[in-house]
Amino acid sequence: MAIAKITDVERILLVVPFVERVRREMERARIHRWAEVEVIRVETDAGVVGYGETIQNYTWGQVNLAERVLGRSPFELMWDDSLGAGLQMALFDAAGKLAGVPVYRLLGHKVRDWAPISFWDHDMAPEHYEREAKVAAELGYTSIKIKARPWFDVHETIKRISAATPDYFCIDADWNDFLLGVSFAVPVLRALEEEFPKIKIYEGPIRADDVAGNKLLRAQIRTATAHHYGSIPGRTAISEGYCDGFVIGGGVSRTVADGISAGMANMPFFLQMVGTGLTTTMALHLGAMLTHAQWPAVTCHELYEHNLLTRRIEVLGGHARVPEAPGLGVEIDESALAKYRVDQADFTLPRRLLKFSRACGVNVYFANDSHHTSEMWQYFSRNNQPVFERGNHTELLDDDGSPAFADLYRRTQQGPVLTRE
DSSP states (O other): OOOOOEEEEEEEEEEOOBOHHHHHHHHHTTOGGGGEEEEEEEEETTSOEEEEEEETTTSSOOOOOHHHHTTSOHHHHTTOGGGOHHHHHHHHHHHHHHHTSBHHHHHSOOOOSEEEEEEEOOSOOHHHHHHHHHHHHHTTOSEEEEEOOTTSOHHHHHHHHHHHSOTTOEEEEEOTTTTOSHHHHHHHHHHHHHHOTTEEEEEOSSOTTOHHHHHHHHHHOSSEEEEETTSSOHHHHHHHTOOSEEEEOSSHHHHHHHHHHHHHTTOOEEEBOOSSHHHHHHHHHHHHHOTTOOSOEEOOGGGBSOOSBSSOOOEETTEEEOOOSSBTOOOBOHHHHHHHBOSSOOOOOOOEEEEEEOTTSEEEEEESOOSTTSHHHHHHHTTSSOTTOTTOEEEEEEOOSOHHHHHHHHHHTTSOEEEEO
16 A cells, blocks of 8 residues: 655644734733744645644744655654644644544544633733733633743732632743742742632752752642743652653654653643644644643643634633544645735834832833843843832833933943932
């Protein structure tokens, strides 16, 4: 019997905007660039077509290796993580369709029909997180993952989310190491878990490579802690017992291997695979067969204006059903591909300032870039201001055309500007 070969790989560049309610916050955090999506369309000589996607400014494996797969079978190459997220996903989709089975059957033995999934938002002000949590609950989610940042009052954020959501709703907080060390982390985390029972998991409270510190921290708090699998050698993380579970993501081979290792140690984990409906569907297939993908998977597909599928991924009680049709088991919306297709993505933003304010009246102004490579990220990670002080707030200031704004903006190009008001 002839084996189907790949005859063409099309790369389709899209800009899929975020929904309006989060647009400005995404721009403030410079995460608006995640709107750039590359959809990969793989054709075979059997007439089967597979789809995958890469979030250009986030996803692992942003590569262009289309020539490597031409004339070869999807089954031969689909486990090769070096092909990148979109192409690998498209090969699994095509292979499943050729075999007449859903992707999870290519991965292993299914252990669940419904996979846990979480709502997710990036770095927002407390009032915006409150609104997002309400949306999440209305859409069927029972949990939300938030980004805890020192430039916002995390206590106020969790207070608002807790008050705005049903009793069963849960909150997972990702600190991205901003609690710096045990002496800073313990009082903050203890206070939050004492007051807000909806908190269930703390991700990355302090640096993952501080094994002794994480073990001490874990002994001082009740709430489960998580770190990215591979931040330190997996054997060390498991044997030292320095966290309760993991965050796992990346290529399919790596994700499956890491997930099996975590399962053998009886440690739960999040699957973290950020993207539109295609990436979310791939996460569901992985969640179907990885026994310890027990914590809700993190994707951000609800934040996009369109999920690129013909149907919304329905969420019931914090779980989404794993597709049973061949391949990824979902239908791409060709009209959406046409609507959002671009020749080149442009994410130019107007001139703005970031104003960080403390309750004591001190303000710190930054140029508009709070991404993790930015001055603002480095400023707080080096403890230039108190760690997670109550009453902190940050706002995005538009250029009002005044000489005062122009002067302040000029000064921020040289570094943060402190004032007392």
